[in-house]
Amino acid sequence: MPEVQVKPGRHREASLYHALAGAGAGNGRTLDQLREAALKTYETSELPVWRRSGFWTTSLQSLDLEALSTQPAAAGAGIPDIVTRTLPDRPHAGRIVQSAGEVVHVELDSELAERGVILCSLQEAFQDHRELAERWYSKRLTIDRNKLEAANAAFWTGGAFLHVPKGVVVEDPFEIVYTIESPGVAQYARTLVVGGESSEFKLHEYDLAEDFSGQALHAGAFELYLQDGARCRLAQVQDWGAGEVYDASTRFVGVGRDAYCHWLPALLGGHLVRQHLELAVSEPGGDMAFRGLFFTEEHEHLDVFAVDLHETGPSGGDVHWRGAATGESRASFEGLIQIDPGAQQTHTYLQIHSMMLSPKARVDAIPSVLVSADDVSASHGGTVGELDEAAIFYMQSRGLDRPSAVRVIVEGFFEPLIAELADEPLEEIVREKIAGKLAAARHDIEAYATSR
Secondary structure, X not given: OOOOOOOOOOOOOXXXXXXXXXXXXXXXXXXXXXXXXXXXXXXXXXXXEEEEOOOEEEEOOXXXXXXXXXXXXXXXXXXXXXXXHHOOOOOOOEEEEEEOOEEEEEEEOHXXXXXXXXXXXXXXXXXXXXXXXXXXXXXXXXXXXXXXXXXXXXXXXXXXXEEEOOOOEOOOOEEEEEEEOOOOEXXXXXXXXXXXXXXXEEEEEEEEEOOOOOEEEEOOEEEEEEOOOOEEEEEEEEEXXXXXXXXXXXXXXXXXXXXXXXEEEEEOOOOEEEEEEEEEEOOOOOEEEEEEEEEEOOOOEEEEEEEEEEOOOOEEEEEEEEEEEOOOOEEEEEEEEEEOOOOOOEEEEEEEEEEEOOOXXXXXXXXXXXXXXXXXXXXXXEEEEOOOHHXXXXXXXXXXXXXXXXXXXXXXXXXXXXXXXXXXXXXXXXHHHHXXXXXXOHHHHHHHHHHO
């Protein structure tokens, strides 16, 4: 028989979806030891493929990783134009900006610095605050599940580090920005945030790219740890533009005793985006609200795996996501409630609602529950729908034309979650980006609605 030809790098197996569930790589190892271990995994593994029960596959086999590099920013480039165009002109507690593989801007309110707040590159944190950084670095993140995760752990440069000390309350948000302005870039973004006991703060992350032709990569790793009684409102705005940007990122948030986190990612663009988002209540009394929204267009591929993990009780949780898809895009959201043994008196609910705005778009909503305790309440629900013709007719009877009616319905669909950002300048950014996507897909959406 003739030998079967297999394309170089092709996977024969694919990874299924699992919670990290405490499998951190740190465990007392130094940064150099972790980089060395990650490099070995990188050199012996292939680009990842993720699979769900045989009907959904996310593959990075088309990414030409060898053609990409961790390019430094141009000398004297300063803050990229896309940052000034996108971020609101408003007071902020601090800002750190990384372009490609280099931090190009850091600022921190002087009064906060005097109170012990630290905002700097992660590289600088390991130089000037090594004991603090090593204590938390990779405490719950892994470094060896796939080639890109290993690449991040082995090759990251720049990065962001934020520490809000015990009892410090900050009104204005901290801003962390990662940008890609040209093709050929492999950006290994690494963020570490620690909220001390009874601290309270807001953190906004922006992941942005210019429109360009060619491939680029953002392989991110984010970890946030809230100590006893700390409170954080965390928001992420991601828009990788019209280029061929691949995003394979893992984000973990750990909630301590009587601590609270409100986390809302807004995933609004990228050629192929695969996000593992995990929020864990790890101490009694912890509580969280896990919100999120996504909007895909044209040929974009989005794969979100969101974990609501309860490692002990009593604890609370509430997960609510909404998404829409136009063009020939594919979007999938899998939400997992996982309640570990002993996490009694846990109460949580997960819901995902999504809307298809094109006949060729595909959206999957997959909520699931894994419970290993008996004194809990945990439930889930998911819906995938189309435009409501009755609602369109009602709005037309009130004087709106059909395109305007469709726009109002879709914007209204997202509004309950946008309002939960509780930050007017940030809300306006998200609304404008959604309005822009609706305008770009107007003819496709209108044709679909009319045909039905």
